[in-house]
Amino acid sequence: MTLTKNVAIWMEAITQATMHGKLQCVFANDERVINGCFAIYALVADCAAGKIHQFGLLTEDEKFPSLTPLIPSAAWYEREIHDLFGLQPLEHPDLKPLIIHAGMTGDFPMRKDAVTCVCNEYHSPQPNNLPENLFEVPVGPIHAGIIEPGHFRFTQDGEDIVKLDATLFFTHRGIEKTLEGKHFDQAYFSATRICGACTVSHALSYSQAVEQAANCAISSRAKYLRIFVAELERLYNHIGDIGNLCAGCGFAVAVSAGARMKEALLRQNEQLTGSRWLRDYIRPGGVAFDIPDDDLKEVVFAIEDIFEDFCELTELLDDRPAFLNRVESTGVLAKTVAERLGAVGVAARASGIAEDSRTDFPYSGYGELEFDVVCEQAGDAAARMKVRINEVWNSVNILRQIVELISPVGEPLCAIGEIAPYTQAFAWSESARGMNIHWLMFGENNTIFRCFVRSASYANWPIVPYCVSGDIIADFPIVNKSFELCYACIDR
Amino acid sequence: MLAIIRRIFKTGIVTEKYSDCQPADRFRGQLRYNDSTACKGCNRCVGICPTKALSKPGCGVLVNYNNCIFCGECARVCPTNTLVHLPKDKLAEFGEHLTDKLRKSILSTLGRSLHIRHLDAGSCNACDFEMTALLNPVYDLQQYGIDFVASPRHADLLMVTGCVTQNLTQALKMTYAATAEPKLVLALGACACGGEVFGQSYAINGGAVDKHLPVDIYVPGCPPRPAAIIQGLLKALGKLR
Numbered sequence: 001m002t003l004t005k006n007v008a009i010w011m012e013a014i015t016q017a018t019m020h021g022k023l024q025c026v027f028a029n030d031e032r033v034i035n036g037c038f039a040i041y042a043l044v045a046d047c048a049a050g051k052i053h054q055f056g057l058l059t060e061d062e063k064f065p066s067l068t069p070l071i072p073s074a075a076w077y078e079r080e081i082h083d084l085f086g087l088q089p090l091e092h093p094d095l096k097p098l099i100i101h102a103g104m105t106g107d108f109p110m111r112k113d114a115v116t117c118v119c120n121e122y123h124s125p126q127p128n129n130l131p132e133n134l135f136e137v138p139v140g141p142i143h144a145g146i147i148e149p150g151h152f153r154f155t156q157d158g159e160d161i162v163k164l165d166a167t168l169f170f171t172h173r174g175i176e177k178t179l180e181g182k183h184f185d186q187a188y189f190s191a192t193r194i195c196g197a198c199t200v201s202h203a204l205s206y207s208q209a210v211e212q213a214a215n216c217a218i219s220s221r222a223k224y225l226r227i228f229v230a231e232l233e234r235l236y237n238h239i240g241d242i243g244n245l246c247a248g249c250g251f252a253v254a255v256s257a258g259a260r261m262k263e264a265l266l267r268q269n270e271q272l273t274g275s276r277w278l279r280d281y282i283r284p285g286g287v288a289f290d291i292p293d294d295d296l297k298e299v300v301f302a303i304e305d306i307f308e309d310f311c312e313l314t315e316l317l318d319d320r321p322a323f324l325n326r327v328e329s330t331g332v333l334a335k336t337v338a339e340r341l342g343a344v345g346v347a348a349r350a351s352g353i354a355e356d357s358r359t360d361f362p363y364s365g366y367g368e369l370e371f372d373v374v375c376e377q378a379g380d381a382a383a384r385m386k387v388r389i390n391e392v393w394n395s396v397n398i399l400r401q402i403v404e405l406i407s408p409v410g411e412p413l414c415a416i417g418e419i420a421p422y423t424q425a426f427a428w429s430e431s432a433r434g435m436n437i438h439w440l441m442f443g444e445n446n447t448i449f450r451c452f453v454r455s456a457s458y459a460n461w462p463i464v465p466y467c468v469s470g471d472i473i474a475d476f477p478i479v480n481k482s483f484e485l486c487y488a489c490i491d492r
Numbered sequence: 493m494l495a496i497i498r499r500i501f502k503t504g505i506v507t508e509k510y511s512d513c514q515p516a517d518r519f520r521g522q523l524r525y526n527d528s529t530a531c532k533g534c535n536r537c538v539g540i541c542p543t544k545a546l547s548k549p550g551c552g553v554l555v556n557y558n559n560c561i562f563c564g565e566c567a568r569v570c571p572t573n574t575l576v577h578l579p580k581d582k583l584a585e586f587g588e589h590l591t592d593k594l595r596k597s598i599l600s601t602l603g604r605s606l607h608i609r610h611l612d613a614g615s616c617n618a619c620d621f622e623m624t625a626l627l628n629p630v631y632d633l634q635q636y637g638i639d640f641v642a643s644p645r646h647a648d649l650l651m652v653t654g655c656v657t658q659n660l661t662q663a664l665k666m667t668y669a670a671t672a673e674p675k676l677v678l679a680l681g682a683c684a685c686g687g688e689v690f691g692q693s694y695a696i697n698g699g700a701v702d703k704h705l706p707v708d709i710y711v712p713g714c715p716p717r718p719a720a721i722i723q724g725l726l727k728a729l730g731k732l733r
Contacts, residue, residue: 100695101659109694117694119658141663144642146610146624148617149660170659171614174693189542189563190690196618196715253496259628260506266625267516274518276717277618280563288564316495488617 003039003056007065010057014042017053018071021046022342022355024437025454026067026077028085030112031058034422038087040064042074043426043437043454047360052428059087066092073342076462084110099169109177125153125167133157137473141170148487152476159472164465171491179451184210184416184440187448188284191438194453195489196277200233201431202453203282205438208363208427210284213442214416221410222286223365228296228402229269229278229287230364230429231395235303236265237432238388238395239310241484245385246317248478249326257313264306268299286413293408300399307396314389327382331467331479334379341466344459345434347483350387351379357428357435364429369401381482419446431456433485455489507632510722519717520562520577523555531574537566543688557583558679558700559686561714581717584724587679589706595730597674598648605637606729608678609647609671613664613701615654618715619681623651625718638725644670649728652707655683655690655699668705676728679707680721682714689714 004010014023024043031039040057057064066089067074078089079098086108089095097103102120109117127136135156141149151167175194179187192203204226211218243258266276272291273281281288317323333343338351348355356373358366374390376383419442426439434456443449460483468479515521525531537553538546545559546566553566553575567575610623623640626633633639641647644667656664668677679685679701687699701707711724 104694114694119694122659122662124662141660142611142644142667146620146627146640147612148615148620149612149663170663171612171616171654171657172659172695173614173655173657173690174695175690177695178690178693186542189561193561193616193618193689193714196616196621199616199618253500256629257499257503259625260503260630263625263628263630270516270519272518274516274520274564276622277715279618279714312499316499486617488615 002054003058005058005060007057010055011065013055014044014067015070017044017046017055020048021053023067023071023073024052024342024435025452025458026074026081027439027452027454028081028087028110029441029450029452030085030110032112038062038085040081040087041439042067043439045361045435047355050361052361052426054426062086063088063090065090068092072340073459073462076458084108086111099172101167101169109174130155134162150487154473154476156473159474161468161471161473161476164468166461166465168461168487169491171488173492175492176451176453179448181443181447184284184442184446184448187451189280191451191453192279194492195455195486197237197486198233198431198433198436198455198489200230200278200282201429201436202438202455203280204230204364204429205427205436206440207282207284208429209425209438209440210416212427213423213425213440214419216285216414216416218286218414219410219412220365220407221290222412224402224406225287225291225412226282227364227366228399229273229281231398231402232265232269232272232299233278234432235392235395236262236269237484238392239265241432241481242313242385242388244484245327245381245478245481246323248481249323251320251323254313254316254323257309261306261310261313265303268302271295272299283413285416286411288413290412293403293406296403296406300403303396303399307392310392317385324382326475326478327385327482328378328380330381330471330475331482332378332380333463333467337466338379338463341463342459343463345430345456346384346387346391346432347460347463348434349374350376350383352377357430361428363427368405369398371398381478384482416446422449433457433489434459453492455486457485457487457489460485461490506629507635508630510631510719513631513717513719515579515581515717517579519579519581520564520567522557522578522580522583523553523560523566524576524578525553526574526576527552530572532572534571536569536571537575540565540569543682543686545686545688556686557585557712558710559682559688560712561682561689563714581713581720582723583713583720584709584711584727586727587702587707587710589708594674594676594708598676599730601674606649606725607639607641607647608649608651609641609644609667611650611652611664611667613652613654613660613684614657614696615681615683619653619684622715622718622721623653623680626721631718631722633722636722636726644668645672647671647675649676649678649725650705651678651680652684652701652705653680655687656697656701656704658695658697661697661704664704676708677701677705678709678711678724678728680711681716682712685710685712
């Protein structure tokens with residue numbers, strides 16, 4: 001963990017680290033009350049060493065060198081810093097507003113002394129001037145189906161997609177700002193409500209970060225209960241997503257089967273934790289309440305049945321040329337592109353990058369479990385589906401192992417003591433979409449001073465537009481559903 | 493093809509009536525305030541509520557379900573077990589805008605059918621996924637004559653989720669304007685009903701949907717269970733006595 005005022009040293013350290021590691025995120029923090037200036041942090045994950053390094057830069061003139069010309073995956077993070085902190089990333093290639101579409105007047109909202117922040121009135125963008133053979137298809141933010149809001153602008157040459165512009169952050173709620181000044185126990189409820197489908201993963205990352213800052217060790221039983229529900233979240237997501245992918249090509253039987261199994265899983269979740277989405281179960285300090293071993297076993301039994309059903313569904317998909325024809329070679333993400341743009345999770349693993357934070361940077365007892373990282377090479381929608389299918393196998397296997405390994409006794413929830421002001425900590429978890437990082441700095445009386453959330457969807461969204469060029473517009477639902485990224489996760 | 497048909501027959505009918513989909517025992521639903529037990533008046537429940545859903549006017553605890561995220565904190569800190577979550581999920585309430593006249597006009601225009609347009613005004617996607625669940629074979633929303641449509645022009649009811657964000661305010665207003673009369677607005681989930689889940693921020697425009705549109709039905713929950721959403725819709729249609 002380094003913090004420097006020297007720009008050259010900072011750049012050099014990141015350059016060195018990213019040669020054999022991956023830039024995870026870049027974010028800013030208003031540290032004027034501590035260090036007299038703003039700080040820019042970059043997190044770089046080194047899989048080989050099993051470590052995530054943090055590089056901090058103190059910027060005295062509210063400017064910092066842009067990492068984007070060197071590492072393209074930094075582009076959106078730096079635009080966000082520019083929008084919300086008003087810090088200037090020098091030589092950034094494209095600084096148009098990312099978060100608040102029409103830009104803002106007044107103070108920059110994430111600064112501590114911000115008083116008036118007024119969002120300019122937003123008007124839908126006008127059509128661009130295009131050559132005669134091209135036309136634009138604007139879609140969203142209100143879509144035809146039950147989907148989250150995003151504005152997609154396809155530049156078309158007939159049926160072929162030439163270019164896709166994605167405008168996101170429609171559901172930007174400024175959650176990171178609303179957490180500031182709240183006690184971490186109260187802030188928890190907002191932090192886990194960043195996203196519904198990744199709520200466990202957010203709760204896990206957040207809670208682990210709090211515990212790390214407080215130097216609090218939770219019981220082994222609580223750890224296993226946590227990853228038990230984390231795998232339940234992965235299961236319902238993956239099975240639901242595989243069914244949903246079939247909706248992109250009108251395969252109604254598979255859609256119904258996926259939805260039916262997802263419903264069965266959600267009901268198991270409710271039996272176990274009282275919430276279909278496993279909400280508010282993982283808490284800073286452990287879990288909300290203990291679950292008897294018999295209940296865990298019962299859930300695993302029920303899941304074995306659902307799993308059998310699921311295997312029949314995958315057989316149905318395997319030898320269906322009409323279906324495979326739609327998903328194979330659709331939305332190809334080449335390994336080189338995935339590496340360069342910093343893909344994570346299912347998208348990375350389907351493009352031949354064998355990374356999984358559960359094995360690369362084990363947390364919460366994953367290190368004691370046996371499972372392989374699932375990897376495919378093709379990088380298309382079919383490969384992403386195969387990764388999900390194999391991860392369902394993995395998850396069921398992990399649940400079986402947890403039931404065997406879990407220690408019968410252990411305090412479910414332990415108290416968290418006083419955390420010194422300006423303590424910082426970060427933690428991660430693997431959501432169904434990839435690595436989810438929460439970075440926290442504490443203020444006085446156990447309040448949150450700053451919380452930065454890098455969800456898996458944040459890393460992968462900028463990649464989606466690259467994967468559709470050359471496909472036809474009717475393939476976009478398939479490409480989009482094969483990535484299955486949350487809008488709420490990235491928007492925050 | 494044969495494999496598919498075989499599969500359909502093997503699965504059989506899985507559809508259930510919404511009234512049969514009862515919550516699990518651990519589900520945190522409606523709050524019960526036991527007057528008989530001695531409430532010490534310690535106000536810990538009011539203090540710990542992260543979304544300001546509880547208040548104490550004199551004696552007793554008043555729960556504003558529109559704000560409640562059903563996290564269970566109030567029941568957890570209550571020293572006398574006066575406050576308990578019951579596994580009851582059907583909490584839909586009419587808004588003050590839903591007059592008998594509007595209800596009659598909707599019933600006479602639409603009969604037994606209702607078409608819904610989903611409108612995400614800044615949700616976390618949990619409510620949206622529960623809405624998707626309404627269309628799965630288990631809940632099979634179409635059995636009640638209700639369905640989702642692709643355009644606000646075809647819709648009778650807007651189902652709004654999320655606390656209204658700055659970026660979605662224009663879309664919210666334009667969609668409402670595009671929906672034909674007579675129309676209903678249903679606020680789904682704690683963000684849309686109460687708007688206190690995150691509090692106020694530079695990116696949130698007011699929060700609750702009723703700050704922008706006249707809301708006819710509130711379906712609280714975080715997220716509401718599918719059965720509770722169906723109950724809300726049927727209540728709006730006046731099918732429930």
